[in-house]
Amino acid sequence: MFEPPTKNTDPDAPTRATDNDAAIARLSAVRKGYLADPYIAALIPRAHLQQPRPPLINIGTYLRTRAIDLLLDDWFRLAGPRKVQIVSLGAGSDTRFWRLANGPHAAKLQRYIEIDFAENTSRKVMSIRKNRVLSAALGAEGDISVGGGGTTLRTPVYNLLPMDLRTPPAASLAPLMRAGQGDEPMLSPTLPTLLLFECVLAYMDPAASNALIQWFVDYFAAVPGGLLGGVVYEMFKLNDPFGRVMLNNLKSRSLSLPGAEPYPDLASLSRRFLDLGFTTAQAVTLREIRLRYIDSRELQRLSQLEMLDEVEELELVLDHYAISWGVRFPEGWAREGGAGSAWGLVAKKQLEDDEDVDDDYGLQP
Numbered sequence: 001m002f003e004p005p006t007k008n009t010d011p012d013a014p015t016r017a018t019d020n021d022a023a024i025a026r027l028s029a030v031r032k033g034y035l036a037d038p039y040i041a042a043l044i045p046r047a048h049l050q051q052p053r054p055p056l057i058n059i060g061t062y063l064r065t066r067a068i069d070l071l072l073d074d075w076f077r078l079a080g081p082r083k084v085q086i087v088s089l090g091a092g093s094d095t096r097f098w099r100l101a102n103g104p105h106a107a108k109l110q111r112y113i114e115i116d117f118a119e120n121t122s123r124k125v126m127s128i129r130k131n132r133v134l135s136a137a138l139g140a141e142g143d144i145s146v147g148g149g150g151t152t153l154r155t156p157v158y159n160l161l162p163m164d165l166r167t168p169p170a171a172s173l174a175p176l177m178r179a180g181q182g183d184e185p186m187l188s189p190t191l192p193t194l195l196l197f198e199c200v201l202a203y204m205d206p207a208a209s210n211a212l213i214q215w216f217v218d219y220f221a222a223v224p225g226g227l228l229g230g231v232v233y234e235m236f237k238l239n240d241p242f243g244r245v246m247l248n249n250l251k252s253r254s255l256s257l258p259g260a261e262p263y264p265d266l267a268s269l270s271r272r273f274l275d276l277g278f279t280t281a282q283a284v285t286l287r288e289i290r291l292r293y294i295d296s297r298e299l300q301r302l303s304q305l306e307m308l309d310e311v312e313e314l315e316l317v318l319d320h321y322a323i324s325w326g327v328r329f330p331e332g333w334a335r336e337g338g339a340g341s342a343w344g345l346v347a348k349k350q351l352e353d354d355e356d357v358d359d360d361y362g363l364q365p
């Protein structure tokens with residue numbers, strides 16, 4: 001599953017290399033038919049030579065992608081007629097922007113900002129510029145600018161920016177988010193905005209990630225009507241025997257997970273959001289997502305893709321990964337207003353009753 005330990009003396013190199021694992025896992029899930037993603041291969045060097053991943057990895061990749069897609073769909077619904085901004089922190093080779101730009105919510109996407117280490121953004125900038133399909137989604141050629149020695153790519157909607165997320169936000173994030181085109185900031189505090197932390201916070205010191213999230217909360221709290229949501233996907237519960245094995249495996253790759261330590265259970269994952277000023281929060285394991293949030297037709301389809309011998313092993317692994325989400329409603333938001341004002345995943349029973357479930361993107365037909 002993992003690459004051999006690296007001799008690189010840069011202590012962040014192993015963390016940056018986790019992007020490769022995530023991208024290859026996605027490619028594998030796509031090739032096996034779990035997910036539809038025509039963009040990922042263009043972001044992986046020599047994609048045709050990559051070997052498939054075991055079923056367990058493919059299922060995990062499918063579940064987290066599907067759950068986050070559903071949360072995104074619901075964010076667009078919550079925003080109503082307003083346009084939406086998405087900020088993906090530690091975005092790596094993620095392709096969600098291209099799936100959105102070619103999906104049913106494209107017209108409602110005001111801004112999509114991706115941030116990662118400069119080494120990773122420069123590789124992504126190069127791959128995007130080399131690929132006609134990825135570049136075409138960015139809009140007119142005249143609106144695309146590459147800067148910062150090839151580490152930055154800016155367009156009116158999509159922006160790929162280099163930054164070490166651990167640096168104090170006042171010195172790094174604030175100037176980046178305020179520097180837009182003309183008088184308009186890159187990140188408007190008045191538009192409904194969703195933060196995505198997909199498998200990144202676990203690699204960061206918790207004090208640094210809390211400061212990062214707090215900066216966004218304060219930015220949106222400073223204006224009337226600011227609506228902010230956050231989604232976190234990561235490993236947790238690493239204090240049990242399975243968790244300790246996982247940590248040891250990672251150690252052999254010079255990787256540690258300081259950001260997972262304070263989160264021994266689901267309650268602690270939702271509490272992070274509440275402690276940082278979000279109004280409501282929830283957390284579910286990937287195991288629960290498989291059991292309660294994926295409709296039965298879809299589970300049936302997945303079960304036919306590959307043989308899975310060890311359901312117990314699958315459940316053990318899925319039990320150590322969670323998706324948590326929180327929303328900070330502005331003052332006066334109609335929280336008691338019923339279904340329209342809530343945001344989050346909807347459990348299976350309701351999904352199957354709802355004929356309007358949006359199954360348009362992220363999955364094979």
Ligand SMILES: C[S@@+](CC[C@H](N)C(=O)[O-])C[C@H]1O[C@@H](n2cnc3c(N)ncnc32)[C@H](O)[C@@H]1O
Nearest residue numbers: 016018019022090091092116117164165198200
């Ligand atoms: C496991 S990958 C996940 C990539 C992508 N979010 C996904 O789910 O496919 C973790 C990513 O977070 C980035 N990352 C981790 N710590 C970071 C930091 N301090 N600053 C910027 N990026 C960071 C890594 O470089 C890597 O691209």
